[in-house]
Amino acid sequence: MRSEPDLEALRALMLIAQESSISAASGRLGVSQQAVSLRIRSLERSLGVRLLVRSARGSRLTPAGELVVGWARKLLEAADDFSDAVDSLRSDRARTMRIAASLTIAEYLLPEWIARWRARTDSSGPGIQLDAENSTAVAVAVREGTVDLGFIESPAVPADLGAVTIAHDTLAVVVQPGHRWAKSARITARELSDTSLVLREPGSGTRHAFEAALADTGCSPHASPVAVLSTTLGVRSAIMAGVAPGVLSSLAVAEDLRAGRLARVQVRGLTMTRPLTAIWAGASPSRHAHDFLDALA
Template sequence: MAAEPDLDAVRALTLAATGGSISAAAAHLGISQQAVSARIRALESSLDAVLLVRSARGSRLTTAGELVVGWAAPLLAAADDFAAATAALRTDRRGTVRVAASLTIAEHLMPAWVAAWRVSTGDDGPAIRLEAANSTAVIEAVRSGSADLGFVETPVAPGDLGSVVVARDAIVVVVPRGHPWATRGRVSAADLAATSLVVREVGSGTRQALEDALAHAGHGDFAAPAAVLSTTLAVRSAVMGGLAPGALSALAVADDIRAARLVPVPIRGLRIERPLTAVWLGAEPSATARKFLEVVAAVTASG
């Protein structure tokens, strides 16, 4: 029987990749950088593969590391679900708010929202049960009643659901520092449309916003993607690896741009902005969901 994976090590690797550095993973986990490095080295040793390349500019996944992080996503999600379920056995929380959120919102905004919710309601208040998926899947979860509240990135909210815009985001075209576009200045919308990009899957709000903007600018006949990947992390890694330019949420690449791991490319005559929208079934959200939206609004206003 194969050895079971070390969840602590797998989580450390995932956080180092997501945050772009060992220090980011250490800060998230509340442990030292040395402890994070030790966990990742132990995982590399157990798999007999180099997973993370470390440098003065940060850390990036190898091809093997990208595969491991991708395979680990459902494993870590299941572990988190298990922890939440067993926590419910130990506490008497008054109900649960079932929230489905698009991947960008779940990764970059939801942690602060949930933390503020816990401060607002206390440890014994209603729990937030989060499911992360693309915007299309989130909408279907709300329609089916499996989620009380959804957060999506689509340019237009579905007309059959109640909705409110909670924040705004932009889609940024990014390249690694050595790419010709990194020093070219502005690129035309026509050049962008003619270039094969690394993009998210169909159903992703990020991809829909990009394609809608190009079509609106008169470039609806765009090139076939260089790669279609199902996570923001995978798109970032592919772009950093030099596969092709990519289009990602400004929220998702802000740290990479600050650290010069990625370079934003202005597109002449094209600025892709989109609303981040809460959706629910019926005329009004439930009372608890409405209170959560009030917390979200307060966090957004303070940020």
């Protein structure tokens, strides 16, 4: 396996070519002449060719050294471009806090949370970039480091991530007002498990919490969903259109229940409460994420 070129040694060699002096090159690099000489000798051993001719009048490149400097120029320019890009990335990240949140939290809670945080920081904090995903995708984004902070609504919190419970939410079984369940005092968990419903997709916190709560009653879902939709709005619209009963966050249907567009169904022995959890990678959240969470306390 070939070794990678020593970029610092190549940079030193290029400066020696420009200055015709190891001393001048060492001054520009901010290191000792001995350190520069050692880098060049190491590079010569690595390449297997002599690169410099040293004399009392200075140092000059050998023909092989001239070739190496010519080839190294593009490589060093690319390395400088890479360093500039990384610096820009750090700067952008300092100006932006990236948050990923499950759909219910993103739609119904985060706008108020962001407003509270901005009021607390007097609008001096970084801007916020928000991605709305299901809870599983949020955990993946946090784990991969593409976001600084995540919010999920699943009962189970990934054990490899830091976490704190921010609030709690309840799920509601809802139907179109004309549905027969709307006229019932309550239904049984078994009747619910045997009914084809409109549900969110697997991986969503709502779907996970519903199935876990139903399983706790000993009535795991038996009927296949009549429809599986990837957004809260899609599930809500399908229920309202009379496609089938469904399960949604109480936050998502509160206005529809007040307006009579949907009816809530009581299920005997079924309690569907779930934590809303902030998650982050590492031992503690970043400084801005920590400040954001403090504003929610």
